[in-house]
Amino acid sequence: MLQLSGVDAYYGPSQVLHNISLEVSKGEIVCLLGANAAGKTTTMKTIFGLLRPRSGSIMFEGQKIERKLTGNIVGSGLALVPEARRIFPRMTVLENLEMGAYSRRSRAEIKQDLEHVYQIFPRIQERRKQVAGTMSGGEQQMLAMGRALMSRPRMICMDEPSMGLSPLLVETVFETIVRIRDEGMTIFLVEQNASMALSLADRGYVLQTGKIVLSDTADNLLKNDLVRQAYLGGA
Template sequence: MLKVEGINVYYGNIQALKGVSLEINQGEIVTLIGANGAGKSTLLKTISGLLKPKQGQIIYEGQSIAGKAAQSIVKMGISHVPEGRRVFANMTVEENLDLGAYLRKDKEGIKEDFGRVFELFPRLMERRKQLAGTLSGGEQQMLAMGRALMARPRLLVLDEPSMGLAPLLVKTIFRIIEEINATGTTILLVEQNAHMALSIANRAYVIETGRVVLSGTPDELNASEQIKMAYLGGH
């Protein structure tokens, strides 16, 4: 579904991604694991059109999307939930969700998706008239995910969805990610919590200082001493 081939991305003179390649098949959950500053968020931003690669290819459903405008990429079916949630604080929950559908014209479908989001996140239904800025961190994360789903993506890109959340909420968010995937949405997940990420992923890539250093199934990565020591707390 998505093929990234040898991309190089720079911030000014600093090279953030060095020849990164990966692929995602339809229906998978693929996770990226790596330390802070390894280049994971940069990779997601490049896929969703917020950054342009200097070299390399990004092919989505057979079409080249490297360097395309972010809104065109949303239109093609990729939605990005950024790190730090980025909800519109002085708009209501309902208005935030509405913005997720801003490229769509199918009123009936949008209504249907409102229903779907409220089913996945009952808390948002209760808070729909509330300003997004008054929500808790967990509720804002739910809203950011719900807003991305309103674009009806075929590929949902999630950047650190569990960051700063209480353990119980982390479990909830991961359960919902699995539910979204079960309804046919492919997922690319960046997550500091490597244990949780590997527990739901089909495959994983490990990124270190801008390079993919390892990839495989969760079982393969869990069996790797190097990965255990670096990302799984040595257990």
């Protein structure tokens, strides 16, 4: 569904992504692992048109998207759960969810998807009239995921969904990711929590200083000495 081929990206004169090539197939969970400043969020920004690649191509379902506007990329069926959640803090929970469906026109389908989001996240339904900025970090993460689902995407990209959450909430978030995948969603997951990400992913890539240095099945990456030393705390 998603394919990056030879992508180079720059901030001004500084190159931050070097010949990035990766792919995500329908129905998969694929994770991109890396330490802080490895280029994970920059990769996500480049996919969604927030940073234009200097060279290379980005394809979504066979169509080039590297020159499209962000709104058009989302409208094509690719949704983002951004780093640090990025909810609209002064709007209610319901208004945040409705913003996820801003490009859609069928009120009946929007209502149907809203009920589906409430089934996945009962806490969000309980808080639907609450101002979103007053919710806990875990609740805001659920809201960000629900908002992405409201665009009725065929694939969701998630940027550090476990960031700043307690271990119990991290487990809840990852259980929800598996549930969404089991319902037919394709997921590209950017994460620092390598152990959790690889425990549910099909395949993974390891990013260091803007370069892909490893790619393999999740099981093989869990057994890889380099990955264990760098990300899993093992010898």
